Amino acid sequence: MFEKGDMVFYKNIGVCVVDDITSLPFAMDVDQKYYVMRSLYKNGVNYVPLDGELENIRNIISKEEAEGLINKIPEIEAQAILDLPIKELTDFYDEKINSGDPESILELLLSISKKKDYLFDEKKKFGAIDDNYLKKATDMLSEEFAAALDIEKDQVSDYVEDKVGFRIS
Numbered sequence: 001m002f003e004k005g006d007m008v009f010y011k012n013i014g015v016c017v018v019d020d021i022t023s024l025p026f027a028m029d030v031d032q033k034y035y036v037m038r039s040l041y042k043n044g045v046n047y048v049p050l051d052g053e054l055e056n057i058r059n060i061i062s063k064e065e066a067e068g069l070i071n072k073i074p075e076i077e078a079q080a081i082l083d084l085p086i087k088e089l090t091d092f093y094d095e096k097i098n099s100g101d102p103e104s105i106l107e108l109l110l111s112i113s114k115k116k117d118y119l120f121d122e123k124k125k126f127g128a129i130d131d132n133y134l135k136k137a138t139d140m141l142s143e144e145f146a147a148a149l150d151i152e153k154d155q156v157s158d159y160v161e162d163k164v165g166f167r168i169s
Contacts, residue, residue: 066148078110
């Protein structure tokens with residue numbers, strides 16, 4: 001259970017603050033309690049029933065966990081996925097993104113970045129699907145790292161680059 005003021009990661013939405021826990025007068029069941037969660041980096045408010053979808057919400061990672069993931073970047077041996085059919089590729093990307101697990105999302109970001117670099121070196125086009133998932137992974141990690149490290153979201157790339165020489169973008 002989350003408390004008012006908690007910072008949480010809501011899968012596929014990003015970092016949110018629990019602004020309130022209340023019933024909603026416009027809901028079908030006026031006795032049902034909801035988390036009122038405001039996205040920290042996007043416009044919007046989400047209403048999540050206390051007894052539903054909680055598997056999609058978790059506490060954000062700690063500062064120590066964020067720094068641990070960042071420090072782990074040079075050790076992660078990401079593989080560029082070059083030979084999967086589009087459907088299998090998007091299923092793989094969706095699985096990583098939808099996991100909501102920061103380490104899986106980081107591995108995905110590194111894999112797609114490696115693919116982008118490889119295709120650039122080969123003077124080949126980087127595909128729209130890859131670009132879309134790279135942006136999603138970057139956005140999700142940047143939000144969570146920013147919240148955990150108590151820095152601005154637009155400072156995350158510089159922070160990570162200063163620490164380990166990799167630019168999240």
